Amino acid sequence: MNKENSNIKEKTLFGMDKNPSSIEPKKLTLDSRIKFRCHPGVKCFTACCGGIKIILTPYDILQLTRRLGMPAHEFLHQYTTPVYLEKTDMPGVAIKLREEDNKCPFVTPEGCTVYSDRPTACRYYPVGMADFHEGGSRDASGKENTPEEEKFFFLVKEDHCKGFEEDKEWTVREWRADQGVDVRDEMNKEWLRLVMRRKSFGHQATLSEQAKRMFFMASTDLNTFRRFIFESSFLETYEIEEEVLEKIKEDDVELMLFSFKYLAATLFGAQFLKIRDDKIKEKTAQMKKRQDENVLRSVKEYEELKTSMEKAKTKSDAE
Ligand code: SF4
Ligand code: SF4
Numbered sequence: 001m002n003k004e005n006s007n008i009k010e011k012t013l014f015g016m017d018k019n020p021s022s023i024e025p026k027k028l029t030l031d032s033r034i035k036f037r038c039h040p041g042v043k044c045f046t047a048c049c050g051g052i053k054i055i056l057t058p059y060d061i062l063q064l065t066r067r068l069g070m071p072a073h074e075f076l077h078q079y080t081t082p083v084y085l086e087k088t089d090m091p092g093v094a095i096k097l098r099e100e101d102n103k104c105p106f107v108t109p110e111g112c113t114v115y116s117d118r119p120t121a122c123r124y125y126p127v128g129m130a131d132f133h134e135g136g137s138r139d140a141s142g143k144e145n146t147p148e149e150e151k152f153f154f155l156v157k158e159d160h161c162k163g164f165e166e167d168k169e170w171t172v173r174e175w176r177a178d179q180g181v182d183v184r185d186e187m188n189k190e191w192l193r194l195v196m197r198r199k200s201f202g203h204q205a206t207l208s209e210q211a212k213r214m215f216f217m218a219s220t221d222l223n224t225f226r227r228f229i230f231e232s233s234f235l236e237t238y239e240i241e242e243e244v245l246e247k248i249k250e251d252d253v254e255l256m257l258f259s260f261k262y263l264a265a266t267l268f269g270a271q272f273l274k275i276r277d278d279k280i281k282e283k284t285a286q287m288k289k290r291q292d293e294n295v296l297r298s299v300k301e302y303e304e305l306k307t308s309m310e311k312a313k314t315k316s317d318a319e
Helices: 058-068 072-079 120-124 172-179 181-200 209-220 222-231 242-250 252-268 277-318
Strands: 033-035 080-084 091-095 127-131 151-155 169-171
Touching: 033 172, 058 072, 058 181, 058 209, 058 252, 072 080, 072 222, 091 209, 120 127, 120 181, 127 172, 169 172, 172 181, 181 252, 209 222, 209 252, 222 242, 222 252, 242 252
Parallel strands: none
Antiparallel strands: 033 169, 080 091, 127 151
16 A cells, blocks of 8 residues: 555546645636647646546546556556545546655656556646536526536646646647547546545445445456456347447456446436346245245234133133
8 A cells, every 4th residue: 555645636527626725716618729738848747647537437447457467357456546536435446646756656757657558547737627517516496417518627736736827728628639539538428427426425325245345346456347247147138239249248348347337227226227036936936935924924923812712711600
């Protein structure tokens, strides 16, 4: 585990409530213009790769494990530390900073060694996105806001970041496309929604340990999740189309997207999984058997009670 630094900053992934003092109080749209450039020539090069908390999404983990050619469990052990996501009880992981200098293990003086596969949070910086739809916000009259009303962007301006002194100007849209954020947003969308949905529940409902374990496993280790689908009783219980099975057997991204739907169904009861007819029949038969047993037991208890009452009556009549 890395040393926890109480001043540690979190690169924004979930919205605006991280490092509020560095956030410019101005809502930006995709067409807003920003002046910023980050390149190896800036004085602060790699300054933002230390003393930070970088939460990893399932897609980040998938890309990094491919890049490093290591199985997820090894990657998790070597490069991550466990965290709770967004002040919820949902377990996730963040990059484990180096003991010796409190920096990201992938940074060198020459820059990021996993640059083209860097995590989503690194790509956002310094343009954050607030998407309140993830939590399902409502306006003053209680009407649910539409996604477009809820989404806006903001700048995270930290004193040490000299990128704002550079001459390059672009729109937020251009910046995001350049950083490959759009693709990441699409890949992370459903997973972020699960976390924000959980957050909107507050502490009223608790997640079972089993649900937490499943969320962690599906979010961090797709190979184990694949084994769970294909090597447990899962397919005996649920009806999954052959075409879907073919896809998730081979394709990690398809499997990841499937896992988000599976988690939404198991954590929040979303309609996605269909239980097999034979399982329903089996369950119904079990319930009926239990009911029959209960009825028989009550009949027996009633008969016993009746007999003992009759005996008591006969005895008192005789006295
Ligand atoms: S992954 Fe790369 S960009 Fe992100 S903090 Fe580490 S070194 Fe910096
Ligand atoms: S602090 Fe800003 S300019 Fe400097 S390396 Fe990080 S993002 Fe680039």
